[in-house]
Amino acid sequence: MLGVLLGCGVEEGPDKTTDPVLIYSGRSEALVGGLLEIFEEETGVEVQVRYGSTTEMAATLLEEGAHTPADVFLSQDAAALGAVSRAGLFRELNDEILSRVPERFRSPSGEWVGVSGRARTIVYNTERVSLGELPRSLQEVGDSRFRGRFGVAPTNGSFQAHMAVFRALHGAEALDALLAAMARNEPGRYPKNSAIVEAVIAGEVDWGLVNHYYLWRARKETPAAVAENYFFPVGEASGFVNTAGAGVLSERAEAHRLVAFLVSETAQSYFARETFEYPLAGGVDPAVELPPLTEVASASVDFGEVSAVFEETLAAIAASGLVQ
Amino acid sequence: MSGAALGAAVAAVLPLVYLVIRSFERGWAGFADTVVTGQVLALLTRTLGLVVGVVAVATTLALPMAWLVARTDLPRRRLWTVVGALPLVFPSYVAAFSLVAVLGPTGRLQQLLARWGVERLPDLAYGYSGALLLLSLFTYPYLYLLLVAAFRDLDPALEESSRSLGIGRRRTFFRVVVPQLRPALYSGILLIALYTLSDFGGVSIVRFNTFTLSIFQAYQALLDRTVAASLAMLLALLSFVLIFAEARLIRGIRPHRTGVARPSPPVRLGKWKWPATTLLAAVALLNLGLPLLTVTVWGVHAFLADNPLTGPSGQSVGVAAVRSLGVAAAAAVVAVALALPIVTWAVRYPSRLGRWVERLAHSGFALPGLVLALSLVFMSTRMARPLYQSLTLLVVAYVVRFLPEALAATRAAMVTVSPHFEEVARSLGRRPMAILSSLTIPLVRPGLLAGAGLVFLTTMKELPATLILRPTGFETLATRIWSNASEGIYSQAAVPSLWLLVMSALPMYWLVIRPALAPRKSTRAMGDLLEAIGVGEAE
Numbered sequence: 001m002l003g004v005l006l007g008c009g010v011e012e013g014p015d016k017t018t019d020p021v022l023i024y025s026g027r028s029e030a031l032v033g034g035l036l037e038i039f040e041e042e043t044g045v046e047v048q049v050r051y052g053s054t055t056e057m058a059a060t061l062l063e064e065g066a067h068t069p070a071d072v073f074l075s076q077d078a079a080a081l082g083a084v085s086r087a088g089l090f091r092e093l094n095d096e097i098l099s100r101v102p103e104r105f106r107s108p109s110g111e112w113v114g115v116s117g118r119a120r121t122i123v124y125n126t127e128r129v130s131l132g133e134l135p136r137s138l139q140e141v142g143d144s145r146f147r148g149r150f151g152v153a154p155t156n157g158s159f160q161a162h163m164a165v166f167r168a169l170h171g172a173e174a175l176d177a178l179l180a181a182m183a184r185n186e187p188g189r190y191p192k193n194s195a196i197v198e199a200v201i202a203g204e205v206d207w208g209l210v211n212h213y214y215l216w217r218a219r220k221e222t223p224a225a226v227a228e229n230y231f232f233p234v235g236e237a238s239g240f241v242n243t244a245g246a247g248v249l250s251e252r253a254e255a256h257r258l259v260a261f262l263v264s265e266t267a268q269s270y271f272a273r274e275t276f277e278y279p280l281a282g283g284v285d286p287a288v289e290l291p292p293l294t295e296v297a298s299a300s301v302d303f304g305e306v307s308a309v310f311e312e313t314l315a316a317i318a319a320s321g322l323v324q
Numbered sequence: 325m326s327g328a329a330l331g332a333a334v335a336a337v338l339p340l341v342y343l344v345i346r347s348f349e350r351g352w353a354g355f356a357d358t359v360v361t362g363q364v365l366a367l368l369t370r371t372l373g374l375v376v377g378v379v380a381v382a383t384t385l386a387l388p389m390a391w392l393v394a395r396t397d398l399p400r401r402r403l404w405t406v407v408g409a410l411p412l413v414f415p416s417y418v419a420a421f422s423l424v425a426v427l428g429p430t431g432r433l434q435q436l437l438a439r440w441g442v443e444r445l446p447d448l449a450y451g452y453s454g455a456l457l458l459l460s461l462f463t464y465p466y467l468y469l470l471l472v473a474a475f476r477d478l479d480p481a482l483e484e485s486s487r488s489l490g491i492g493r494r495r496t497f498f499r500v501v502v503p504q505l506r507p508a509l510y511s512g513i514l515l516i517a518l519y520t521l522s523d524f525g526g527v528s529i530v531r532f533n534t535f536t537l538s539i540f541q542a543y544q545a546l547l548d549r550t551v552a553a554s555l556a557m558l559l560a561l562l563s564f565v566l567i568f569a570e571a572r573l574i575r576g577i578r579p580h581r582t583g584v585a586r587p588s589p590p591v592r593l594g595k596w597k598w599p600a601t602t603l604l605a606a607v608a609l610l611n612l613g614l615p616l617l618t619v620t621v622w623g624v625h626a627f628l629a630d631n632p633l634t635g636p637s638g639q640s641v642g643v644a645a646v647r648s649l650g651v652a653a654a655a656a657v658v659a660v661a662l663a664l665p666i667v668t669w670a671v672r673y674p675s676r677l678g679r680w681v682e683r684l685a686h687s688g689f690a691l692p693g694l695v696l697a698l699s700l701v702f703m704s705t706r707m708a709r710p711l712y713q714s715l716t717l718l719v720v721a722y723v724v725r726f727l728p729e730a731l732a733a734t735r736a737a738m739v740t741v742s743p744h745f746e747e748v749a750r751s752l753g754r755r756p757m758a759i760l761s762s763l764t765i766p767l768v769r770p771g772l773l774a775g776a777g778l779v780f781l782t783t784m785k786e787l788p789a790t791l792i793l794r795p796t797g798f799e800t801l802a803t804r805i806w807s808n809a810s811e812g813i814y815s816q817a818a819v820p821s822l823w824l825l826v827m828s829a830l831p832m833y834w835l836v837i838r839p840a841l842a843p844r845k846s847t848r849a850m851g852d853l854l855e856a857i858g859v860g861e862a863e
Contacts, residue, residue: 022796050796056544063549064705069713083547155545191531311547318363 020046021254024061025074026054026157027244032074035270039261045254054080054157061249062087071248071255073112074262077161078243081112082307090247093259100263100281104300105243112247115262116271117278119241119296120162122230123215124207125200134207134230138166138238141209142181151188151196151208154322158193158211158242161306164313166237168305175313179320189323194218201225211242216276216288231291236299243303244277326678329669332662333684336724339699340560340687346553346702358554371535374455375520381460382467382516383509385607389464390471392600397590399597404604405472409465409837411611413829415785415802417525418821419462421809422615424449424529425622432618454530461611462526463519467512469840474508480588507574514570518563522692524788525806535559536694540788543698553702556695563690619825622818641804645823648784648800651715655722656730656780660772662723663730668764671738672746688725694788696725701792713795721789726782730775737771777835781828 025032029051036047050057054076061068061084068089075081084090090111098110105114122134129149135141141150153159167175188205190196196208197218207230215229232239246262248255261267268284271277276288317323348355358364392398393405411419426432427449434445448454478501486496524536533541539559543552593600662685670682688696700721704712711717741764749759765772787802794803801820808817 048796053544055547059543059547059549062547063701064712067705067709080547155541157545314546 020048021071021252021258022069023047023049023072023074023258024057024068024070025049025051026057026076026080027074031275034274035262035267038266038270039258042266043254043257043261045257047258058083061089065089068249071250071252072246072258073249074244074246075112076157076244077118078114078245078301078303079161079164079307079310081107081243081245081247082303082305083310084247085109085111086304086307089249091249091251093248094256097256097260097263102280105280106245107247107303112245113259113263114243114245114280115267116244116275117241117280117293118158118244119212119231119278119290119293120158120239121210121212122207122232123197123200123210123227124230125203125205125226126228127226128203129206131230135232137232137234137236138162139178142178142185144185146187147185148187149206150185151190151199151205152182152322153190153192153196153209154317156192159209160310160314160317161242162209162237162240163317164306164310165240165299165301167309167313167316168301169237169299172309172312172316175316176320179316179322183321187322197227201227212290213276231296239296240299240301241278241293241296243280326665326669328662329666329678329681329685332666332727333681335720336685336687336727339696339703339724340691342703342707343553343557343560343695343699346550346699347557349550349553354550355554358551359558364555364558367533367535367538370452370533371521374452374459374532374534375517377452377456378459378463378520379513379516381456382464383513385460386464386467386471386512389604389607390468390475392593392604394472394475395588395591396593396600397597398593398600404601405841406837407608407612408468408472408604409841410608410833411462411615412465412836413825413832414462414611414615415525415787415805415824416458416462416523417529417787417802417806417809418619418817418824419611419615420454420458420526420529421805421814421817421821422618423454423458425618425814426614450531452532455527455532455534458526458530459516459520459523461607463516466515466519467509469837470508470512471505472841474505476587478504478588480586483588507577510570510573514566517566518690521559521563521566522694524692524694525802528806529809535562536692536788539694539698543792549698549702552698556698560691560695563692567690618814619818619821622815623822626815626819641801641820641823644799644801644804644820645827647798648802648824649827651719651722651800652780652783654719655726655783656776658719659723659727659730659779660734660776662727663734663775664765664768664772667731667734667738668760671735672743682731685731686728689728691725692788693721693725693786694792696721697789697792700789713793715795715798718790718793718795718798721793722779722783722786725786725789726779729778729782730772733775733778734768734771737768737774741767774835774839777831781831781835784824784828 023036029049033049036049039045040047050070052060057073058075058080061070061073064070065087066089073081073084073090075084085107090107092110093113095110097113098106101113101115105117106112124131124134135143135146163175163179166178188196188199188208190199190208193210193214194217196205196210197214199205200208201218201222212229212231215225215227218227219225246259248259263281265281265284268279268281269287272279272284272287276286278286278290278293389408393401393408398404414422424431427445428434429444429447429449431445431449434442437445448457482500482504483496486500487493491499521534522536523534524540527534527537528540535555536559539552539555542555543549546552666682666685669678691699700717701712704717708717711720745763745767746759749763750756754762784800785802787806790800790802791806794800801824804820805817805824808814808820
């Protein structure tokens with residue numbers, strides 16, 4: 001009765017086969033809502049999405065365990081995919097899906113697949129700072145000559161993942177030292193990447209640590225923005241390319257169909273065009289001027305290892321005084 | 325009947341039990357590792373710092389305002405009495421985004437001042453100052469309503485005796501009047517403190533990290549939910565300590581009555597009339613004018629500008645409104661249906677068990693909405709799978725949280741009905757159920773209706789439990805307002821806010837403000853009712 005009264009869009013009932021595919025999405029509705037609509041139109045399969053932050057959705061899955069009602073997990077970053085994978089919740093994907101994406105951007109055991117690439121870059125104000133003055137690596141960000149001149153988003157998932165990669169490659173002590181040096185530099189602290197890009201364009205700070213595509217989104221609003229992206233020339237953890245990806249949590253064929261769709265040409269060019277991310281599946285090029293992924297200096301990372309140190313990384317960030 | 329009551333009481337405490345279990349999943353050591361840290365200590369200090377600040381500012385506002393409208397010849401006294409209480413209609417998240425939108429560094433006020441070269445206002449609307457301003461301006465009415473009733477209740481004979489013994493006006497006020505206000509002061513302060521502790525929407529929009537907000541962040545940003553569970557348990561403990569402290573403080577106080585109460589003669593303000601009116605007007609400008617204007621201007625603007633009925637998610641505000649109404653109505657009906665047997669048992673058949681059942685059913689009073697929601701998530705994922713992410717569980721959460729409101733209203737009505745009626749009916753051979761339906765229920769109907777109304781009202785505004793427990797894709801007005809406001813899309817937040825205000829303003833006036841200001845109510849009965857209402861209000 002209550003369900004009927006309040007139903008409008010909320011499906012309930014035991015008939016599992018006609019249920020829509022339930023997606024836990026760590027990617028926002030603004031980013032993937034349109035794409036999922038295309039999937040529904042193309043296939044006639046209905047989807048239902050629970051939106052939240054990537055970590056929130058991963059934690060929900062870990063809490064729910066094998067009984068999760070979700071069919072698909074869409075993640076903003078690879079560390080969360082690794083955590084869900086370690087808990088043994090993913091079903092193996094078929095080769096047709098896996099073979100579309102380079103090995104570097106999918107789980108070695110075939111449990112999840114990358115759908116788009118997100119490079120960590122520096123966005124800088126071209127009027128306030130020149131290329132040569134920018135740090136060449138993450139370690140240099142802690143250099144005292146940058147005191148008060150840059151912005152970070154310490155509570156943002158992308159920053160946290162970046163730090164987790166640093167920790168996986170360089171160890172706990174190196175991470176603590178880096179965070180302490182950054183905190184000593186009293187950077188501008190922002191709630192998210194887009195706020196950093198705005199601050200850089202406004203000249204509030206000279207540069208900031210962000211993902212590459214935020215600049216392109218800002219340019220959509222202000223085409224004459226005086227900012228550029230700068231890719232770290234040194235690999236290791238500095239120029240890390242994170243992977244947004246997907247994994248399947250149930251036996252339903254529609255769930256696999258959805259993931260297959262995400263690595264199809266339609267979806268890949270959607271990411272290129274709409275979110276300005278790197279398409280990962282073969283044959284689709286970025287829609288904006290970006291250095292090719294093969295040229296971006298990026299460490300090869302074991303995401304399982306990254307997710308294993310994720311919790312400790314969050315604790316280290318919280319303890320560093322970078323947050324407040 | 326007693327079975328239903330017992331069941332309700334158990335359901336009300338079960339979440340708390342499960343929260344304890346979940347917190348100690350990694351044993352004492354694991355719990356201590358999470359909770360006994362410098363960060364948690366800092367969080368505790370920061371939160372208590374806010375509580376103390378809000379209580380101080382709210383008392384500084386409420387005491388003189390209540391005195392002015394209750395004991396002086398202030399012009400347009402009646403109007404000001406109601407105006408002082410009206411900010412209660414704003415949920416904290418609506419108030420917060422109005423505050424930020426107008427007083428923020430580059431808010432409306434700055435835009436107005438821009439022509440005089442003001443590029444940026446000081447950061448007052450965010451952080452501690454923002455939270456302090458927000459919570460004191462919008463919670464003082466709880467204390468104010470209690471104080472107005474207490475001032476009206478005072479027996480002037482005591483003050484007259486004091487004056488006749490040669491004691492000055494000022495000393496009489498502090499030595500004779502203030503002590504008599506203590507019950508109202510303590511209850512009001514408790515309400516404000518609990519509200520501050522449990523507020524989620526407001527502090528998240530003004531970005532001040534309190535205990536409640538940190539729990540939410542731990543829930544969202546950590547893979548391991550034990551941290552959120554442990555912090556939530558600590559917060560529940562803190563609320564219990566406050567409630568216990570207030571109960572202890574009030575227990576010793578006896579009302580002083582010398583004879584038949586008569587109204588005190590109003591104090592003549594003379595030339596102080598205008599400064600007093602200015603004070604009241606200034607407060608009303610901030611906590612009534614500002615949010616009303618923000619919501620209306622932006623709401624109308626959005627209405628004229630583009631399609632106001634669909635938000636970014638494509639769902640219409642109308643659907644969200646229907647859902648808000650639906651869950652609120654369901655919660656109200658269930659809460660009253662449970663309150664009736666519990667109160668009947670406790671009042672008509674006094675026993676130790678009955679008293680305990682009534683007490684346990686009050687658990688929601690001490691559980692911030694977020695804490696309750698987390699414990700229900702933990703419980704349902706492990707023990708009650710089919711309820712997980714269901715509408716039913718959401719309604720259960722509302723009922724547990726707001727049952728004290730229904731209990732208070734029902735009890736207030738029940739104690740005025742003489743048991744003799746029922747005894748007569750029984751002696752005439754009526755069966756107990758028939759007596760209940762044909763006699764007791766019609767007699768306590770006003771109380772039941774008031775209780776249902778209160779639960780309805782507070783459910784509609786509830787935010788944290790709704791956010792966490794709602795079924796996938798289920799958006800209410802509250803979640804719409806919050807998600808838009810926390811993204812800074814104020815025009816999109818204004819439209820659902822308008823709907824919410826329109827739907828809640830009238831019931832709020834009729835159910836809370838009007839009865840609270842009605843003459844000749846005993847302060848303590850009022851206190852009980854407001855206590856239930858007030859805590860239910862806190863989001």
